[in-house]
Amino acid sequence: MGPGTIKGVHCYDILANPTYIAEFQYFTPAQDDREKYIIDDDDDEDNDSAQSDLVKLVLNLAFMTEKQAKEFTFSKDAVKRQQDAKGFKIN
Numbered sequence: 001m002g003p004g005t006i007k008g009v010h011c012y013d014i015l016a017n018p019t020y021i022a023e024f025q026y027f028t029p030a031q032d033d034r035e036k037y038i039i040d041d042d043d044d045e046d047n048d049s050a051q052s053d054l055v056k057l058v059l060n061l062a063f064m065t066e067k068q069a070k071e072f073t074f075s076k077d078a079v080k081r082q083q084d085a086k087g088f089k090i091n
Helices: 018-023 045-059 066-071 076-086
Strands: none
């Protein structure tokens, strides 16, 4: 292992690193008014958070159950529909 290898950490949240936040253009739900910073490719302002939440979901795909992973749809609209149906947001 090289000197930059992470050791002794069972779980690493890549989006805790500001470099990766910028690279993935991720806006955390903890950020006030994050919808104002998210620019996507449609005029639907209700799905802007889902655009950023999709990043977190894809990075955590390995931690989903096999059933969840197989049913996962790589689309901000699918994420928004699922969030609305279940009444939750990504933290």
